[in-house]
Amino acid sequence: xxxxxxxxxxxxxxxxxxxxxxxxxxxxxxxxxxxxxxxxxxxxxxxxxxxxxxxxxxxxxxxxxxxxxxxxxxxxxxxxxxxxxxxxxxxxxxxxxxxxxxxxxxxxxxxxxxxxxxxxxxxxxxxxxxxxxxxxxxxxxxxxxxxxxxxxxxxxxxxxxxxxxxxxxxxxxxxxxxxxxxxxxxxxxxxxxxxxxxxxxxxxxxxxxxxxxxxxxxxxxxxxxxxxxx
Amino acid sequence: xxxxxxxxxxxxxxxxxxxxxxxxxxxxxxxxxxxxxxxxxxxxxxxxxxxxxxxxxxxxxxxxxxxxxxxxxxxxxxxxxxxxxxxxxxxxxxxxxxxxxxxxxxxxxxxxxxxxxxxxxxxxxxxxxxxxxxxxxxxxxxxxxxxxxxxxxxxxxxxxxxxxxxxxxxxxxxxxxxxxxxxxxxxxxxxxxxxxxxxxxxxxxxxxxxxxxxxxxxxxxxxxxxxxxxxxxxxxxxxxxxxxxxxxxxxxxxxxxxxxxxxxxxxxxxxxxxxxxxxxxxxxxxxxxxxxxxxxxxxxxxxxxxxxxxxxxxxxxxxxxxx
Numbered sequence: 001x002x003x004x005x006x007x008x009x010x011x012x013x014x015x016x017x018x019x020x021x022x023x024x025x026x027x028x029x030x031x032x033x034x035x036x037x038x039x040x041x042x043x044x045x046x047x048x049x050x051x052x053x054x055x056x057x058x059x060x061x062x063x064x065x066x067x068x069x070x071x072x073x074x075x076x077x078x079x080x081x082x083x084x085x086x087x088x089x090x091x092x093x094x095x096x097x098x099x100x101x102x103x104x105x106x107x108x109x110x111x112x113x114x115x116x117x118x119x120x121x122x123x124x125x126x127x128x129x130x131x132x133x134x135x136x137x138x139x140x141x142x143x144x145x146x147x148x149x150x151x152x153x154x155x156x157x158x159x160x161x162x163x164x165x166x167x168x169x170x171x172x173x174x175x176x177x178x179x180x181x182x183x184x185x186x187x188x189x190x191x192x193x194x195x196x197x198x199x200x201x202x203x204x205x206x207x208x209x210x211x212x213x214x215x216x217x218x219x220x221x222x223x224x225x226x227x228x229x230x
Numbered sequence: 231x232x233x234x235x236x237x238x239x240x241x242x243x244x245x246x247x248x249x250x251x252x253x254x255x256x257x258x259x260x261x262x263x264x265x266x267x268x269x270x271x272x273x274x275x276x277x278x279x280x281x282x283x284x285x286x287x288x289x290x291x292x293x294x295x296x297x298x299x300x301x302x303x304x305x306x307x308x309x310x311x312x313x314x315x316x317x318x319x320x321x322x323x324x325x326x327x328x329x330x331x332x333x334x335x336x337x338x339x340x341x342x343x344x345x346x347x348x349x350x351x352x353x354x355x356x357x358x359x360x361x362x363x364x365x366x367x368x369x370x371x372x373x374x375x376x377x378x379x380x381x382x383x384x385x386x387x388x389x390x391x392x393x394x395x396x397x398x399x400x401x402x403x404x405x406x407x408x409x410x411x412x413x414x415x416x417x418x419x420x421x422x423x424x425x426x427x428x429x430x431x432x433x434x435x436x437x438x439x440x441x442x443x444x445x446x447x448x449x450x451x452x453x454x455x456x457x458x459x460x461x462x463x464x465x466x467x468x469x470x471x472x473x474x475x476x477x478x479x480x481x482x483x484x485x486x487x488x489x490x491x492x493x494x495x496x497x498x499x500x501x502x503x504x505x506x507x508x509x510x511x512x513x514x515x516x517x518x519x520x521x522x523x524x525x526x527x528x529x530x531x532x533x534x535x536x537x538x539x540x541x542x543x544x545x546x547x548x549x550x551x552x553x
Contacts, residue, residue, distance in 0.1 A: 033398070059400035066394070074391040077384075084381075085388050089400030092385040099379065125458070141399075 002027050002205045005041075009149065013212075014175055014182045016192035019202035020228065025185045028202060029153055032183070034058045046148045059089040063142035065135070065155040072138030075127030079118060079137065082126055083107050086141035110140060114170065132163035136170060143174050150175070152184040156191075168195070189221055201227060233356045235479050239472030240363025241424040242443070244370050246451070246471040247464060248417030249444030251374075254463075256390040256410040258306075261317030261441055263418050265324030266298040268437040270419025271426035272331040275339060284345045288423045295419020296412040298324060303408030321437075328434055335434040344427035359428060366424060370417060371464050377413075378460040386410055418444075439492045442499050447474040449502040474498070 002024050009015065019025045030036040032043065034055040043051045045061045063086075066072045073082050084098050104122060111119040114136045118129075126134060135155060142150055152171065156164040172195055175182050186192050192199055199216050201209035201224070209227060211219060245267060252260035270291035277287035298320060305316035329335070345366075346358040353361065377383045388396045389406040397403050418440070426432045451470020455462060481494055 054402070055397040056400050056402045059398060062398075064398045066398075071392070071394055072398075074388045074395055076391045077387060081384060081387075085384060085396070085399050085401070091381060092399075092401040093405070094381040096381055097379050098381050098384055145400075 002031065005205070005207055007200070007207060007210075009181060009183065011148075011181050012179060013198050014180075014196035015184065015198045015200055016196045017183060017185045017200045017202060018187075018189060018192045018224070019208075023202045024205040025202050026153065027205070029151055029183065029185055032149070033062060033064055033151055056092075061148040062151060063089075063145060063147035063149075064151040065138045065142050065153065067154045067157050069131045069134035069138065069158060073126045073134050073141070076125060078123045078125055079111070079129075080104060080107055080122040082137065082141060083110075083144065086144045089145045089147075110144075111137075114140060132159055132167065135159060135163075135167050139167065139171060139174065143178055143180060146178065146180075148181060150180045150182045152182065154185050154187060157187055171195075189224055193219060193221060193224070231479055231483065232476060233360070235476035236472050237356050237359030237363055238428075238479075239475040240360060240367050240468070241428055242421055242447070242475060243363065243367040243468045243471040244417040244424070245421035245440060245444050246447040246467045247367075247370060247374065248414040248421070249441070250448050250463070250467045251410055251414040251417070253445065253448060254390075255387055256407060256414075258313045258390075258407075258410075259317075259441075259445075260302065260411065260414060261314060262298055262302045262320045262324075262411070262415050263317075263441040263444055264437040264439075265321035265328070266295045266415040266418045266437075267422040267425075267440045268328050268432065268434060269298055269324050269331075270295050270422030271432040271436060272328045272337075272434075273419070274423035275337050275426050275432035276331050278339060278342045278344075279337070284343055284348070284427065288345060288420065288427075291423035292416045292420045295422075296416040298419070299411035299413070299415030300408060302415070303411035306411070307404035307407050325434070332432060332434065336431055338431040339427070344430075345424070346427065362424070366420070367468055370420070371461070371468070374413075374464060375461050382409075439495055442492075442495050443474065446495060446499040446502055447471045449499070449506075450474055453502065453505065 005028065007028075017025050017028065027036060031038055032045075034050070034053060034057075038051060041051070042049065045058060048061070050058050064072075074085070077085070081098075084103070087103075107122060108119045111122075116133050116136055118133060118137065121129075126137065129137065135158075139155065155171070156167050159167060168191060171184075174180070182196070184196065193216075197216065198212040199209065199219065200207055245263070249260070249263060252258045273294040274287040274291035277290050278284060282290070301323075302313075302316045302320040305311045305319060306313045309316075311319070345362050346355075349358045349361045378387065385396065385401045386406050386409065388399075389401060389403045390410070393403045396406070422436070425436070447470035448467060449470070450473050451466035451468070454469055454473065455466035457463060457466075477498060478491060478494070481491070482488070486494060
């Protein structure tokens, strides 16, 4: 449950959201994405009022990486097909053919930036990839449409520590090169402090702390721990 | 006997393709089939008796099926009913609709020219059936192969596979599900239209058991032809329809009464569902055996190497070896 939440995300922000279990981090994210309806209040995305719009409609401006690697990709479809789906968040009713050799070359280039050997597996069904590969692919897919806001829902939580660090580094790289406005939920306080220019702490459905820039840089882990305990 | 099965199988193929679209692409068991199949037959026969050409009547049957699919799709997506219930409701409602269209429970075609009569009269009856079956199934397959190469087709497949991911990527999943239901039931009604023309009548009871026939044919086809490409998967459906018809013809040849065919159909479905399970179990066991054997071989090699280097210390290894 969220109460009296007012949050303005500036273009270029990279926000880390932290909070206890059940504090409302995921609720906040799901409300923005449209999977949860709002009872009262208003939500605008890139200047458009989307308070009552569907998930698919909001996808024009949004991209999302889920916590579960299986959720972010279609397992039965190939790597290339997944990328095609993600490349445009409109025109799903189009009767144009979707396979182009030219496009595949650009996919190969993009996949090479992940350093996971996926560039040679364009026609592999995604269900045969590892969790880390699937999550990296999800991340790439989410950024392909150049969204106005990228939502990361504890996207490294289901991975082993090494892969998790790898995906996190990749996230940082992609977000900075494309200058994506990002909102990331995380359980790891170290990640929250290390990445992003803004930190938001959610507790009991309200925003308890919202710091940015130099103020955030000065923040330390034990200070955060204290705030958690309050 | 085989020739007749091929002809009949080709007429049933659109039904199997329709069931494939809901069952395999959208991952929905759609019971509307039992109503849309006789709907296609009823609309076509009625239109032909009213003086429409066989082609127009068949297309009308197809469109009626699409509408039936639209109803189920709306019940499923907009009213959030479980898809099984949505199908049952449409199927039940269609019984009355079909009775109204036909006026009585069995309507025979009289002197009307059916699609099969368009082919040269010199052909045998089986030849005409196969000819029409090939043309119609060929057109349906060609259109669907094209569809699944478009963005719309890709969105359909994604929706059936992972709807959360699809909507997050801007696909209106409700629309996709409705479109899938419409295409599927259109194909099923088309099959009903062809069967009615081949039999020479439409009957209110002709839809009973069609979902079992469809599912069994889908599974039979997939046993014989496997692959990921859409043309291969659709060809498997046609093959499944033909093999299934052949099985029924063989059973009838063995003296099974017509009334027992339904229980036979159900039995075939049970068998084809179980067959892949048993086959997987067998395969896993074979793989395990092969793996163990491989390890055994490696152990032997290790032994021979170690026995060359350290002949005195092989006791432990030997004692583990059954030889």
